Amino acid sequence: MSTLDLGITPSQTIGPFFRFGTEWIANEDLVEEGSIGAIILKGMVYDGAGEPVPDAMIEIWQADKNGKFPPNTVESWMGFARRLTDSSGTYTVRTIKPGQVPASSGEMQAPHIFMVVFARGLLKPVFTRVYFGDESLSNANDPLLTAIDDESARSTLLAVLEGDGSYRFDVRLQDSPKGQQTQFFLFDE
Amino acid sequence: MASGIILAKPQSEEDPPYHYPAYKSTALRGPNRAPLVIRPGETELHSPVFGEGRIRSNDNDLTAQHAGEPIGEKIVVSGRLMDSKGRPIRNQLVEIWQANSCGRYAHALDDHPAPLDPNFTGGGRTLTDGEGNYRFTTIKPAAYPWGNHPNAWRPAHIHFSFYGTAFTQRLITQMYFPGDPLIESDPIANSIRDKKVLNRLVSSFDWDLTIPGTALGYRWDIILGGPNPTPEAL
Ligand SMILES: [Fe+2]
Numbered sequence: 001m002s003t004l005d006l007g008i009t010p011s012q013t014i015g016p017f018f019r020f021g022t023e024w025i026a027n028e029d030l031v032e033e034g035s036i037g038a039i040i041l042k043g044m045v046y047d048g049a050g051e052p053v054p055d056a057m058i059e060i061w062q063a064d065k066n067g068k069f070p071p072n073t074v075e076s077w078m079g080f081a082r083r084l085t086d087s088s089g090t091y092t093v094r095t096i097k098p099g100q101v102p103a104s105s106g107e108m109q110a111p112h113i114f115m116v117v118f119a120r121g122l123l124k125p126v127f128t129r130v131y132f133g134d135e136s137l138s139n140a141n142d143p144l145l146t147a148i149d150d151e152s153a154r155s156t157l158l159a160v161l162e163g164d165g166s167y168r169f170d171v172r173l174q175d176s177p178k179g180q181q182t183q184f185f186l187f188d189e
Numbered sequence: 190m191a192s193g194i195i196l197a198k199p200q201s202e203e204d205p206p207y208h209y210p211a212y213k214s215t216a217l218r219g220p221n222r223a224p225l226v227i228r229p230g231e232t233e234l235h236s237p238v239f240g241e242g243r244i245r246s247n248d249n250d251l252t253a254q255h256a257g258e259p260i261g262e263k264i265v266v267s268g269r270l271m272d273s274k275g276r277p278i279r280n281q282l283v284e285i286w287q288a289n290s291c292g293r294y295a296h297a298l299d300d301h302p303a304p305l306d307p308n309f310t311g312g313g314r315t316l317t318d319g320e321g322n323y324r325f326t327t328i329k330p331a332a333y334p335w336g337n338h339p340n341a342w343r344p345a346h347i348h349f350s351f352y353g354t355a356f357t358q359r360l361i362t363q364m365y366f367p368g369d370p371l372i373e374s375d376p377i378a379n380s381i382r383d384k385k386v387l388n389r390l391v392s393s394f395d396w397d398l399t400i401p402g403t404a405l406g407y408r409w410d411i412i413l414g415g416p417n418p419t420p421e422a423l
Binding site: 006007008009010011012013014015016017018019020021022024025047048049051053059061062063067069070071078079080098101102103104105109112113114116118119120121122123124125126127143144147148153173174175180181182183184185186187188189 | 193194195196198200201203204205206207209212214215216217218219220221222224225226227228229230231232233235236237238239243271273274275284285286287288294295296297298299310311312313314348350356357359360361362363377378380381385386387389390411412413414415416
């Protein structure tokens with residue numbers, strides 16, 4: 001019924017004291033250590049002074065290696081992880097590179113992970129996408145990355161392959177001495 | 190921009206802004222560069238399935254997690270989780286966390302000198318049923334002071350976390366209690382500038398939810414925004 005358009009429940013901050021309510025699921029990885037294709041995604045959350053944010057909650061959500069989501073994937077595939085940043089503002093999660101999934105236009109997108117960050121001082125969350133810096137070919141054809149004209153904003157969306165084989169993706173809530181603010185997104189309804 | 194993935198659309202005026210000076214912590218944490226409004230892709234239009242196996246039967250009774258009964262006013266909080274068209278969001282995770290009946294959190298960094306209750310941790314979770322309904326049994330949390338400004342007090346509230354059928358519907362918010370005089374002076378509540386929208390966070394007292402001789406009842410329904418889910422996800 002088009003007449004039924006209900007008022008959306010608004011957002012409020014997660015506050016500082018959420019650990020005892022949210023940590024029950026905050027230690028699971030997406031894949032086990034030693035799994036084929038396992039990668040480590042890690043990074044830090046920084047505020048506008050360039051200080052680490054030790055009380056953020058990060059969630060990631062992604063397709064499996066074939067670009068599928070539950071329930072259309074193997075049962076063990078959760079596709080989701082939650083992390084509470086530690087006292088140094090760091091998060092670490094073991095996952096795999098997701099397969100490619102289409103944009104709303106039907107065009108294939110480069111592999112990416114969806115990320116949401118909550119924190120005290122954020123009255124609503126920030127949403128971003130984690131792309132992989134070593135996927136230059138698919139990144140060069142990604143409908144979103146190619147639509148962002150600002151090169152420095154685009155580069156905030158790329159996880160950097162480190163010497164130890166892990167991918168580093170920092171979240172900068174504002175411009176700071178640690179770099180330009182991460183590009184965040186809202187979604188058309 | 191041939192694909193039209195980025196849209197020139199203003200943000201919703203209903204949600205709080207990232208910057209709200211009366212809530213001091215927004216100054217260094219709220220983004221200054223505007224988010225891009227984009228059309229969601231397949232990832233954003235799907236959402237995790239948490240499943241029965243992760244939730245224990247008493248995880249939605251915060252008064253039954255310890256050997257003894259917690260101190261305070263026992264309450265039932267129940268309601269329905271829906272999308273913007275009023276369709277129920279079924280079998281989805283709902284989590285809560287809250288202060289105890291003295292206004293103290295079971296968190297190492299809460300330095301409010303109100304007593305901890307050894308029989309109350311204050312975290313709970315459940316899955317919505319086939320009609321989108323959730324239900325918690327808990328203790329009514331108390332107001333607590335905080336350092337935002339002189340004599341600042343948070344109104345009594347329960348923190349709630351929701352998922353929809355699309356990850357773009359993800360919501361964390363706070364439920365308030367009807368008639369609380371502290372709501373009017375609370376910067377976090379009033380970051381929602383339209384009183385009619387703020388009122389959506391205030392539960393209503395509901396005789397039908399009371400348990401005679403045991404618990405009072407509060408009803409609170411939730412409407413998740415965000416894009417309509419894909420037919421596949423329904
Ligand atoms: Fe709180």
